[in-house]
Amino acid sequence: MTIAQPGDLVRINYAGRLVDGTQFDSSEGRAPLEFTLGQGQVIKGLEQHVTGMETGQKSTVTIPAAAAYGPRRDEAIQTLDRAKVPNGVDLKVGTQLQARTADGGMLPITVVGMDEASVTVDANHPLAGQDLVFDVEVVEVVKAA
Structure with a gap:
């Protein structure tokens, strides 16, 4: 073996x-x-x-x-101005998006909440x-x- x-x-x-x-x-x-x-x-x-x-x-x-x-990190959950989300993105709770990091990498994020003015996203791994x-x-x- x-x-x-x-x-x-x-x-x-x-x-x-x-x-x-x-x-x-x-x-x-x-x-x-x-x-x-x-x-x-x-x-x-x-x-x-x-x-x-x-x-x-x-x-x-x-x-x-x-x-x-x-561990889950509270700081990985952020609320963004809805205007920062590109037009044409179908937003709903559970939608998976990609965000660009400061060093140019891509970070998967999940929409966990939203209203007319903002979108709350979670960058924690599920x-x-x-x-x-x-x-x-x-x-x-x-x-x-």
Whole structure:
């Protein structure tokens, strides 16, 4: 059996759910999730859990919010002047938008409230503040060159 180590390419099947059992994502019906250990391509807790697993191994792990998407931050919720939203954007609660950061990057935000003059947006990841449970199966480990 091949053991997953930093630098290796891994492919996993997974199901992710909240601690109350609500499923939020799964690889079922899709190709396995592929990432390189140590590259930060998936949440830290999942990467740490997969490190040391063998091809074919299955396990379940609960990842605390701090090792997933972090805590919810009140400062990530802001109210903007509605005039700052480009014309033609269909605004309603739940709409996903992209905002440009000071360094030129893009930040996904969600509309959480609005009125005639303003729009309230939340830049927290939807799973921020949540402990997450993953069922994981290591499908393949490709050793680093």
